[in-house]
């Protein structure tokens with residue numbers, strides 16, 4: 145991707161060609177339909193742009209958590225089927241039917257609130273003790289859903305589950321999750337339901353276990369280049385840059401930043417970047433950025449709005465561009481590097497970028 149960086153602000157450049165390539169890879173890996181999961185603003189990459197790109201590349205469904213996110217996709221003119229799977233009881237459920245949004249139903253309370261005409265995916269907890277109906281509740285939920293279906297109030301088109309440990313394909317919890325899902329589908333069928341869309345797998349399971357694909361796979365991280373199981377190289381879609389605001393020469397011993405946690409060991413040059421933890425840069429990291437092709441350490445405490453880089457030589461100028469992370473092809477740090485430095489996962493880095501970072 146050709147990069148012509150913004151010289152006025154920190155900027156997140158989204159490579160939609162990379163998203164398209166990733167979507168095509170998933171398309172080619174499965175006979176199931178592909179749902180592009182674009183929750184949390186498309187994992188920080190822009191929900192509408194990622195959704196459009198993935199649909200053009202062969203995805204047929206869109207998935208989000210909240211109804212609000214689903215309606216944003218509708219407002220943007222996207223017509224593909226959309227599933228929303230996490231809504232509090234106070235959500236505006238009537239809007240799902242009005243705006244043609246499918247709803248996941250994890251409980252009897254949710255089922256009672258779903259508006260007439262809604263297409264429903266019953267959600268079974270297959271091992272996270274998080275969202276989805278508990279196995280004890282499942283038969284009753286299926287029975288009640290079938291009753292609502294016979295009354296012409298709803299249509300049960302899907303059954304969904306989610307795997308807790310798919311990032312480790314060897315974890316026995318995966319097979320247990322598949323068994324729980326198969327059992328849940330069998331129970332649903334025994335109650336007279338005919339869910340045409342069974343869906344369990346997200347990115348990692350889709351890449352590693354075709355036995356989890358069923359009728360539809362839900363791909364979020366993979367679209368933006370993250371394989372949680374770290375086995376399949378995907379295309380990184382996000383590059384974060386920031387222009388150097390100022391450069392100063394400091395003498396050996398000069399303390400830098402709040403708390404004076406770092407002192408220049410030798411005479412050096414420091415570059416100031418307009419980016420801090422308020423923009424999603426993790427505060428407690430020892431990390432590097434790349435300026436003019438060279439890796440340079442961040443020094444001193446990262447502030448809310450700014451950070452300081454030890455560029456060492458006198459060649460860096462105000463206006464030069466620092467690459468915070470990118471695909472790594474030019475030697476710059478990657479999102480995976482940052483996740484490692486911060487002791488977290490790549491998802492948290494890419495979804496954490498703040499509103500001041502300009503998206504392009």
Ligand SMILES: Cc1ncc(COP(=O)(O)O)c(C=O)c1O
Nearest residue numbers: 181306346347362363364365366
């Ligand atoms: C229920 C559900 N399905 C699918 C996904 C997408 O997962 P991934 O980003 O690993 O593709 C998520 C995201 O966490 C999820 O919560």
